[in-house]
Each structure stands twice: as C-alpha cells, then as structure tokens.
Amino acid sequence: MINKFIDLHMHSYYSDDGEFSPSELVKMCHNKGVSIMAIADHNSIKAVDEARKEACKYNIHFINGIEVDCTYGDINLHVLGYGIDYKKVMFCDLEENILRQEKACSVKKLELTRSLGFDIKKEQVDELSKSGIYTGEMFAEILLNDSRYKESELLHPYRSGGSRSDNPYVNFYWDFYSQGKACYTEIIYPSLEDVSKLIAESGGITVLAHPGNNLKGQFELFDEMIDSGLQGVEAFSSYHDAETAKYFLQKGREHNLLVTCGSDFHGKTKPSIELGETTCMIDQCEIQKELEKRRLI
Structure with a gap:
C-alpha cells in the first residue's frame, strides 16, 4: 500500500x-x-x-x-x-484583475441562473459570498436546499442517488457554468x-x-x-x-x-x-x- x-x-x-x-x-x-x-x-x-x-x-x-x-x-x-x-x-x-472581472460577471450569472427557471434572490447569494463573487457551487447550494425545487427534474441528478450526486455542488458548476455551458460567463485570463x-x-x-x-x-x-x-x-x-x-x-x-x-x-x-x-x-x-x-x- x-x-x-x-x-x-x-x-x-x-x-x-x-x-x-x-x-x-x-x-x-x-x-x-x-x-x-x-x-x-x-x-x-x-x-x-x-x-x-x-x-x-x-x-x-x-x-x-x-x-x-x-x-x-x-x-x-x-x-x-x-x-x-x-x-x-x-x-x-x-x-485583482480576475476579481474585478469575476464581480462583473456575477450579476450576469445570477440572471442566467434565473433563466433556467429558478426564483433566486441576490441576497441569498450574498449570504454565501465573502467577496461579492458568485460561483456555480453557491447557486447549487441554494437551489438544492430550497424546498420549492424538491421535484425539479433539472436538479434531480444532483440529489442523493442521482448520477451527479457524488460532488453535487461542483458538478452543478461543471454542467452549467463551465466553458461552453448555459450559464458560462467569459473571463479574460492570461x-x-x-x-x-x-x-x-x-x-x-x-x-x-x-x-x-x-x-x-x-x-x-x-x-x-x-x-x-x-x-x-x-x-x-x-x-x-x-x-x-x-x-x-x-x-x-x-x-x-x-x-x-x-x-x-x-x-x-x-x-x-x-x-x-x-x-x-x-x-x-x-x-x-x-x-x-x-x-x-
């Protein structure tokens, strides 16, 4: 071993x-x-x-x-x-350069998350964010703990027993906020x-x-x-x-x-x-x- x-x-x-x-x-x-x-x-x-x-x-x-x-x-x-x-x-x-861009993109991420059909408030994300930056993992944490979306088909893979339930928060990020996905927002990286x-x-x-x-x-x-x-x-x-x-x-x-x-x-x-x-x-x-x-x- x-x-x-x-x-x-x-x-x-x-x-x-x-x-x-x-x-x-x-x-x-x-x-x-x-x-x-x-x-x-x-x-x-x-x-x-x-x-x-x-x-x-x-x-x-x-x-x-x-x-x-x-x-x-x-x-x-x-x-x-x-x-x-x-x-x-x-x-x-x-x-500082990336933080500045991330903060600007966070507003857009919130709008894109809402476009998936979820009623999510800015205040909810602010409670999880220390820096004013919103991540896909934060949106996942909020949505998966919101009783209104207990039966959501879109969230089903991330719940216990689902195909993406091993790391539900980060898998939600990869599936919706990473490059090329529905809620992706572009940052200009070096x-x-x-x-x-x-x-x-x-x-x-x-x-x-x-x-x-x-x-x-x-x-x-x-x-x-x-x-x-x-x-x-x-x-x-x-x-x-x-x-x-x-x-x-x-x-x-x-x-x-x-x-x-x-x-x-x-x-x-x-x-x-x-x-x-x-x-x-x-x-x-x-x-x-x-x-x-x-x-x-």
Whole structure:
C-alpha cells in the first residue's frame, strides 16, 4: 500500500469555493498524516503566510503554491505554481484583475441562473459570498436546499442517488457554468505562456493541474503545451482514473517533468474528495525526491 503523505493541491477559503482557513487545512493535513503539502488557491497567494507559520508547528514541509486560470488557444486551463516568491506584486495584480472581472460577471450569472427557471434572490447569494463573487457551487447550494425545487427534474441528478450526486455542488458548476455551458460567463485570463513566464520569474515551477479534466478528449495537445513553459504535470488527481494517471505519468517521465499528486480538496463543494486522497499509483518517495531535486522542499 502506498503511503499518502504528499498532497500538493488543496484550497482554503481564499478560493471562492473553499471552506476552511489555511490554519485549519494544516491541522487537517497533520491529522491525516500528510507531511508535504501545498495550498493552491485560485489566483491568490493570501493563504501562504498563515499556512507556513502553522505548518512549522507540525513539522510539515509547506510549499508555496497558487492555482492560476489561464488559456491555451480556446481552452481554459488551471496551472499550478510551486515554490513561487509569493510576495511579488505581480501575484496581487493578477488576483485583482480576475476579481474585478469575476464581480462583473456575477450579476450576469445570477440572471442566467434565473433563466433556467429558478426564483433566486441576490441576497441569498450574498449570504454565501465573502467577496461579492458568485460561483456555480453557491447557486447549487441554494437551489438544492430550497424546498420549492424538491421535484425539479433539472436538479434531480444532483440529489442523493442521482448520477451527479457524488460532488453535487461542483458538478452543478461543471454542467452549467463551465466553458461552453448555459450559464458560462467569459473571463479574460492570461495565456499559458504568460502565466508560465510569471511563475518562472518568481522562481517557481509551472505544473498543469488535473489535465485529464481540462484536456478531456484532447490529450494530444499536452506535448505541444510543454513548449509554452510547462515544467510539471499533476498526473495523480482525484479527477483521474487509472488509465489517465498512467498516461500523464508516462508523459511526465518522457519529457523529464515534475510529476505531482493532489487531491484538489475544497470541503463542502467536493464532499467525496478527502485530503491526501490523490489516487497516486507510485511510491510517493519518488515524488519527494523530485521535489528535493528541484529545491521545493
């Protein structure tokens, strides 16, 4: 049995869809036996200071991290940056730019959700949002707990026993608010190449997050994406089945990339995902050695 002591992808409440504080995540990792961790919040480095201090108390190796939204052609991607100098002002600029766009799009998301046939009030979403940003997960939480829509056919797959009930909130997001779906609102994200440069300039390493999810049906693009600055791949993810994990493990080794593992733990928005559950199929000591080689720990 493979030891589960590395988890390099989790989210604090500085991500709009995260539940726990940075300190809480560190304590949870300690209780789970995770001794090498990274918090990779969406376009934000706000968790790093608090988490680093807390990790010292538990003798946990903490790696500075961020998960940045970006694009490759017309595909939206998530890229992880590890070992970054998180005090660089460019990360604050990145966050402010995306926050500004997200707030503007939130009003449109509310209108689009109403167009699905739901009577949802702005005040309801404001109760869940700390930042004025509305997410698909928030709309799902409200609607699935509204007795008026108990018999809604549209919501049926997300209820207990339904085909999308394993992670109902985030699945609702993927089905209605992600790229190309009915309630999608476009944000202008930086390119993969630009994000790779930003991470490199901060002394970090660029890793493609859960490629089996974002490159579904287009795995062949991965090879050419490496030329845009990718230095690693999250081969082991809660999103990946064994075949997908093996594919990206092989690609990582073929191109001498850093191969990583991450649960993408959020809390209530992804209840079936647990800290440390990364589906890693290799001895994690191999990953530890690569992290040491690249001076990330």
